Amino acid sequence: MAENSVASRLQGTGAFALELEGVGRQFGALVALAGIDMRIAAGERRAVLGSNGAGKTTLFNTITGDFLPTSGRIRFFGEDITTLPAHERIRRGLRRTYQISQLFKGLSVIDSIFLACRGVSRRRFSLLRPAATDVNMVQAQSILHAVHLEAERDILVATLSHGQQRQLEIALALAGAPRFILFDEPAAGLSPTERRDLVAILNALPKHIGYVIIEHDLDVALRVSERVSMMHNGRLFKEGTPEEIENDPEVQEIYLGGRHG
Ligand SMILES: Nc1ncnc2c1ncn2[C@@H]1O[C@H](COP(=O)(O)OP(=O)(O)OP(=O)(O)O)[C@@H](O)[C@H]1O
Ligand SMILES: [Mg+2]
Numbered sequence: 544m545a546e547n548s549v550a551s552r553l554q555g556t557g558a559f560a561l562e563l564e565g566v567g568r569q570f571g572a573l574v575a576l577a578g579i580d581m582r583i584a585a586g587e588r589r590a591v592l593g594s595n596g597a598g599k600t601t602l603f604n605t606i607t608g609d610f611l612p613t614s615g616r617i618r619f620f621g622e623d624i625t626t627l628p629a630h631e632r633i634r635r636g637l638r639r640t641y642q643i644s645q646l647f648k649g650l651s652v653i654d655s656i657f658l659a660c661r662g663v664s665r666r667r668f669s670l671l672r673p674a675a676t677d678v679n680m681v682q683a684q685s686i687l688h689a690v691h692l693e694a695e696r697d698i699l700v701a702t703l704s705h706g707q708q709r710q711l712e713i714a715l716a717l718a719g720a721p722r723f724i725l726f727d728e729p730a731a732g733l734s735p736t737e738r739r740d741l742v743a744i745l746n747a748l749p750k751h752i753g754y755v756i757i758e759h760d761l762d763v764a765l766r767v768s769e770r771v772s773m774m775h776n777g778r779l780f781k782e783g784t785p786e787e788i789e790n791d792p793e794v795q796e797i798y799l800g801g802r803h804g
Pocket of ligand 1: 570575594595596597600602
């Protein structure tokens with residue numbers, strides 16, 4: 544009883560960034576999510592691993608409001624956001640990147656980041672070029688640095704390498720005042736060098752920003768997270784620290800079995 548009241552007080556103060564209770568999603572007869580229960584502390588970094596079609600992206604879509612769950616509740620820093628429109632969730636500091644790139648290829652790198660910063664701020668749009676001292680431009684510059692794209696500042700997005708485009712997607716998620724970010728396979732298609740860069744970028748994000756990262760590469764997942772959740776057939780079936788997951792016989796069978804035998 545005492546424990547329950549502590550838990551409910553913690554919920555009220557938003558000690559958890561995300562709380563999912565029985566979150567389900569069906570597409571016709573297909574059960575993509577079958578009652579997900581999940582709690583992620585503020586500032587926590589969580590990896591979600593799972594086979595193709597496990598429901599990982601669908602989980603993100605219900606959290607961001609890209610579409611609604613068919614059952615269950617979702618709280619963000621204590622507030623029930625289950626049916627809140629996506630833009631209202633963004634206003635509260637929730638961000639995501641997509642598995643498939645959503646960049647505007649005809650803009651320069653700095654303009655893309657600037658427009659993302661301006662878009663989530665309350666300031667009005669202007670057709671004038673922003674001054675270097677413009678508050679959104681100052682933030683855009685600092686984000687450019689955070690995602691290691693300073694040398695690409697003025698080139699067109701279309702001419703960036705695949706890895707640099709994925710770095711730019713992270714940049715857009717950092718616009719404004721993010722409190723929690725959902726990264727959908729940011730390492731997909733990256734070279735080993737680009738993967739190392741990604742790990743460094745994620746590990747250097749401000750500590751108050753928590754995230755969930757969907758990742759197929761176990762090495763990347765274990766190096767950028769404090770806890771790992773495993774997903775299969777719309778369900779979470781295992782959770783642990785990176786060490787626990789790495790040493791788990793079932794996980795070794797799934798991830799290392801193929802590689803070594
Ligand atoms: N909009 C949709 N309409 C119908 N079915 C969908 C839709 N989105 C996802 N699904 C189905 O839900 C299941 C889970 O898909 P989801 O994209 O969440 O998997 P995932 O874990 O992200 O897989 P991957 O690793 O391939 O990205 C799949 O069977 C998929 O075909
Ligand atoms: Mg997916």
